[in-house]
Amino acid sequence: MTNHDNPRTEQTSSGVFHIRPRLVLGSASPRRLELLAQIGIVPDAILPADIDETPHRQEDARNYTRRMAREKAAALATKAEGAILCADTSVTAGRRILGKPADADEARSFLRLLSGRRHRVLTAVALAHAGRLHERLVETTIRLRPLSPAEIEDYVHSGEWQGKAGGYGIQGRAGGFVAWIQGSYTGVVGLPLAETATLLAHVGIRESNP
Numbered sequence: 325m326t327n328h329d330n331p332r333t334e335q336t337s338s339g340v341f342h343i344r345p346r347l348v349l350g351s352a353s354p355r356r357l358e359l360l361a362q363i364g365i366v367p368d369a370i371l372p373a374d375i376d377e378t379p380h381r382q383e384d385a386r387n388y389t390r391r392m393a394r395e396k397a398a399a400l401a402t403k404a405e406g407a408i409l410c411a412d413t414s415v416t417a418g419r420r421i422l423g424k425p426a427d428a429d430e431a432r433s434f435l436r437l438l439s440g441r442r443h444r445v446l447t448a449v450a451l452a453h454a455g456r457l458h459e460r461l462v463e464t465t466i467r468l469r470p471l472s473p474a475e476i477e478d479y480v481h482s483g484e485w486q487g488k489a490g491g492y493g494i495q496g497r498a499g500g501f502v503a504w505i506q507g508s509y510t511g512v513v514g515l516p517l518a519e520t521a522t523l524l525a526h527v528g529i530r531e532s533n534p
């Protein structure tokens with residue numbers, strides 16, 4: 325056992341004992357916790373990572389999103405024991421990276437830009453365990469239907485854009501804006517479950533903690 329471990333012993337339904345590492349969810353997002361719960365995984369601890377989310381000059385959206393997830397995991401690996409799961413979601417339209425809007429004006433301008441337009445939602449997942457980093461990048465293409473100025477105003481007033489990359493949340497009223505989607509719905513909401521389950525299984529974490 326290394327310092328990074330501190331494992332838990334569990335008995336599976338077939339009666340076999342299985343040792344799994346402690347799981348730390350490195351996220352302040354309630355959605356990521358709910359998504360994990362959807363596949364029967366409950367972290368042993370939740371520890372938000374506070375990092376600088378400014379893109380580097382000339383950094384493309386894929387590299388930026390991967391770097392964010394990696395930096396969240398690296399920041400927490402020095403503070404917590406076990407397997408540390410972090411993710412980052414960004415929206416990209418053309419060459420622009422749309423993060424979480426700073427205010428209502430920025431949310432409005434993101435929605436005007438995305439209205440009627442195809443764009444991509446990228447979610448990077450980083451799992452740090454025993455000195456190694458396991459990563460996945462999941463891309464989803466979405467087209468929003470054209471939005472009227474009144475719809476954009478209503479949505480901005482709803483406040484649902486707050487804390488959401490690109491200024492909208494597909495899981496809420498903006499679900500009604502989505503004309504077409506190809507990729508991972510759970511990735512858009514913040515944690516692509518198929519890929520996350522595979523990463524967790526690599527380090528011995530499977531659904532259902534007692």
Ligand SMILES: Cc1cn([C@H]2C[C@H](O)[C@@H](COP(=O)(O)OP(=O)(O)OP(=O)(O)O)O2)c(=O)[nH]c1=O
Binds near residue numbers: 350352413424
């Ligand atoms: C596009 C889109 C994004 N989002 C969310 C997912 C992410 O939580 C958020 C992007 O911000 P992130 O920086 O990825 O995550 P966060 O700040 O919410 O949480 P933490 O860094 O502590 O893990 O946007 C939705 O909930 N629905 C959507 O449709």
